[in-house]
Amino acid sequence: MPNKSIVFLYTELAGYIRACMEALAKTGVDVSVFAYPVNAEAPFEFDAENSLVHYYDRNSHETAQLNSKILELKPDVVVCSGWIDDGYLKVLSKNKGLFKSVVALDNQMPATVKEKLALLRATATVKEKLALLRAKIKFGNLFDYAWVPGPPQVAYAKALGFSANRIFEGFYTADYQMLSRENWDSTEYFPKRFVYVGRYVDFKGVKDLWKAFNALDKNGWQLFCAGHGELYAGRDNSPGINHMGFVQPAELNKFVAQGGVFVLPSRKEPWGVVVHEFASAGYPLLCSNRVGSAAALLENNINGLSFKAGSVKSLMQVMERMVHKPDKELWEMGAKSKKIASVYTIEKWVKTALHILN
Numbered sequence: 001m002p003n004k005s006i007v008f009l010y011t012e013l014a015g016y017i018r019a020c021m022e023a024l025a026k027t028g029v030d031v032s033v034f035a036y037p038v039n040a041e042a043p044f045e046f047d048a049e050n051s052l053v054h055y056y057d058r059n060s061h062e063t064a065q066l067n068s069k070i071l072e073l074k075p076d077v078v079v080c081s082g083w084i085d086d087g088y089l090k091v092l093s094k095n096k097g098l099f100k101s102v103v104a105l106d107n108q109m110p111a112t113v114k115e116k117l118a119l120l121r122a123t124a125t126v127k128e129k130l131a132l133l134r135a136k137i138k139f140g141n142l143f144d145y146a147w148v149p150g151p152p153q154v155a156y157a158k159a160l161g162f163s164a165n166r167i168f169e170g171f172y173t174a175d176y177q178m179l180s181r182e183n184w185d186s187t188e189y190f191p192k193r194f195v196y197v198g199r200y201v202d203f204k205g206v207k208d209l210w211k212a213f214n215a216l217d218k219n220g221w222q223l224f225c226a227g228h229g230e231l232y233a234g235r236d237n238s239p240g241i242n243h244m245g246f247v248q249p250a251e252l253n254k255f256v257a258q259g260g261v262f263v264l265p266s267r268k269e270p271w272g273v274v275v276h277e278f279a280s281a282g283y284p285l286l287c288s289n290r291v292g293s294a295a296a297l298l299e300n301n302i303n304g305l306s307f308k309a310g311s312v313k314s315l316m317q318v319m320e321r322m323v324h325k326p327d328k329e330l331w332e333m334g335a336k337s338k339k340i341a342s343v344y345t346i347e348k349w350v351k352t353a354l355h356i357l358n
């Protein structure tokens with residue numbers, strides 16, 4: 001009996017999703033991936049040659065070629081990352097019924113009552129309202145299942161018309177082997193480090209973070225920022241702020257092993273896999289109320305603190321609370337982060353993929 005076959009139609013690959021795909025391939029499933037070159041702001045380096053997964057450059061396949069290649073692969077399941085690629089959608093539509101089709105999405109419904117009411121009004125949010133309606137009409141019947149990161153996206157998938165038994169959680173996870181905290185939890189002194197990892201772009205709130213840190217009574221704490229982007233050239237080089245540039249996945253463990261409190265000040269963040277990565281590494285968390293993954297991974301006052309997105313004052317206040325917490329409490333918060341993060345694992349991701357395949 002031939003092996004099961006799955007094809008992923010992706011945009012840009014990151015380390016965590018490749019780890020999932022590699023783990024799935026190790027079970028004997030034939031895994032093929034079409035993807036675009038990596039983002040210049042997040043230039044991950046991959047060793048595709050020594051991989052069990054078959055990788056194909058999306059730019060080298062026009063729609064007709066893409067269709068022919070997918071038919072040649074004879075997949076049992078095709079997973080499409082969102083719906084921004086018309087070529088992907090045309091192939092799925094043309095071959096509807098030949099294989100199970102799955103949409104992987106991280107869209108979420110409005111978080112606040114004000115936003116939910118706004119979505120119902122045909123005012124400034126008409127764009128969002130029409131986008132949801134368009135997605136429901138155009139894609140509701142194109143996919144058999146939805147595979148989403150967590151609870152915020154489940155509500156969105158239901159709004160598109162997917163019933164509960166056609167929705168799977170846990171599409172985004174973290175590579176636990178890359179993020180061990182064993183090198184930094186052997187001392188009674190908690191590292192006085194705030195850590196940010198992400199792109200240097202405005203919606204990530206990095207400028208808010210720099211301002212909040214500068215206004216902070218630091219008490220010996222420093223801020224370490226890793227990443228790149230359009231704001232990097234104008235980065236804040238005030239005392240105590242350290243810019244590491246982009247850190248490759250292979251080097252990330254060394255960076256993580258130095259410990260601290262992770263901060264994600266995004267003004268917009270559908271999910272935020274990086275929160276899962278640092279939670280799994282045992283970091284206390286500081287997340288804005290616009291970070292989707294915080295709904296699943298941050299329990300306020302248990303393993304971290306939430307703050308209002310876009311508010312420098314709110315961010316500064318939660319950072320200050322961390323600065324003045326006893327080391328023992330910070331260690332305990334980190335341990336709770338790791339426990340909470342264990343709900344979403346690569347093993348669970350593989351199990352879900354095998355369930356859909358069978």
